[in-house]
Amino acid sequence: MGIAPATKDDDLVTITGLTREFSSGGGFLRPRRTMRAVNDVSLDVPRGKVTGVVGESGCGKSTLARLVLRLLEATTGTVEFDGKDLAAQSQGEMRKLRRQMQMVFQDPYSAIDPRYTIRRALLEPFQVQGEAQTAAEAKATVDELISMVGLSPRMMESFPHQLSGGQKQRVGIARALALRPTFLVLDEPTASLDVSIQAQIIDLLESLKEELGLTYLFISHDLSLVRYFCDRVVVMYLGRVMEILPGAEARPRHHYAHALLDSNFEPDPARRKVVTMLGGEIPSPFATIPGCAFAARCPAASELCKRERPPLADLGNGHMIACHHPMD
Numbered sequence: 001m002g003i004a005p006a007t008k009d010d011d012l013v014t015i016t017g018l019t020r021e022f023s024s025g026g027g028f029l030r031p032r033r034t035m036r037a038v039n040d041v042s043l044d045v046p047r048g049k050v051t052g053v054v055g056e057s058g059c060g061k062s063t064l065a066r067l068v069l070r071l072l073e074a075t076t077g078t079v080e081f082d083g084k085d086l087a088a089q090s091q092g093e094m095r096k097l098r099r100q101m102q103m104v105f106q107d108p109y110s111a112i113d114p115r116y117t118i119r120r121a122l123l124e125p126f127q128v129q130g131e132a133q134t135a136a137e138a139k140a141t142v143d144e145l146i147s148m149v150g151l152s153p154r155m156m157e158s159f160p161h162q163l164s165g166g167q168k169q170r171v172g173i174a175r176a177l178a179l180r181p182t183f184l185v186l187d188e189p190t191a192s193l194d195v196s197i198q199a200q201i202i203d204l205l206e207s208l209k210e211e212l213g214l215t216y217l218f219i220s221h222d223l224s225l226v227r228y229f230c231d232r233v234v235v236m237y238l239g240r241v242m243e244i245l246p247g248a249e250a251r252p253r254h255h256y257a258h259a260l261l262d263s264n265f266e267p268d269p270a271r272r273k274v275v276t277m278l279g280g281e282i283p284s285p286f287a288t289i290p291g292c293a294f295a296a297r298c299p300a301a302s303e304l305c306k307r308e309r310p311p312l313a314d315l316g317n318g319h320m321i322a323c324h325h326p327m328d
């Protein structure tokens with residue numbers, strides 16, 4: 001699954017210096033505090049490939065996803081989609097671009113009225129875009145979408161609560177594909193599914209990508225899954241990029257990426273029991289860390305690590321790492 005380093009023309013999305021701050025407090029006796037959920041992230045998303053973003057819960061993955069689709073405004077930095085700076089687009093232009101970029105959520109039904117049938121849920125994107133369809137067109141559209149994601153047309157009149165988790169996610173994917181996008185951001189699309197169902201959804205995503213020539217930004221807290229599915233992998237920690245693996249076969253050399261691969265380490269805090277390998281607490285997202293963001297938990301941290309932030313440097317072949325003392 002290795003790929004040659006992409007040229008600029010090969011990139012569908014180019015992210016440069018992207019930062020998003022959130023503030024809290026500011027009331028009586030509560031000082032205003034600011035944190036950077038996404039901190040100076042630069043990243044290219046090559047066309048027709050799967051770019052993975054991985055990291056623990058709270059590291060900024062969903063914020064990055066929303067920034068990339070301009071569902072959230074950046075504090076600083078830019079996102080270019082097909083050469084167009086998203087922040088510079090008018091509302092009308094943005095509306096057109098929205099058709100080309102869609103999101104698949106962990107729980108696709110959180111955004112859908114539970115009283116909607118599958119048919120209605122699949123037709124909603126057209127209504128949102130103000131696109132009128134005749135009854136015959138609407139039927140053809142829904143028939144095609146539903147078969148594309150491997151569901152039976154018999155399910156069309158079902159309601160969300162009558163579907164299994166895997167079936168619901170298939171409907172979520174069908175909805176995202178309704179307007180024929182070129183780019184999908186998949187935010188933990190399999191995180192709430194059983195392992196066997198997860199594999200089926202990944203297979204489906206893989207074949208849809210080939211069939212429709214899609215580009216994916218695939219977000220997960222599971223590095224093993226991301227390494228299996230993605231052409232390149234971006235490892236994030238506390239809003240920053242720690243490492244970029246250029247291919248599935250590239251071995252992680254960052255201490256944090258290693259910790260993520262360790263079977264004792266559970267990156268989902270909801271399910272975390274004991275973290276044996278990593279000592280130390282995740283620093284508060286409001287703390288200003290002068291050095292490496294991972295220093296408090298890293299077994300190899302030196303004085304230099306605590307003092308100076310390691311820049312993201314190229315090891316060759318597009319393998320990037322932000323670490324003063326990379327692993328061999």
Ligand SMILES: Nc1ncnc2c1ncn2[C@@H]1O[C@H](COP(=O)(O)OP(=O)(O)O)[C@@H](O)[C@H]1O
Nearest residue numbers: 022023037056057058059060061062063064285
């Ligand atoms: N709308 C918001 N207001 C304030 N803080 C937010 C908001 N959205 C996200 N955050 C904070 O930003 C950080 C990153 O969150 P998020 O992007 O959801 O991470 P992830 O998807 O990796 O779990 C977290 O500390 C979270 O609390």
Ligand code: SF4
Nearest residue numbers: 292295298305323324
């Ligand atoms: S820079 Fe230092 S603290 Fe950070 S990961 Fe590398 S060795 Fe560990």
Ligand SMILES: [Mg+2]
Nearest residue numbers: 061062063187
């Ligand atoms: Mg998230």
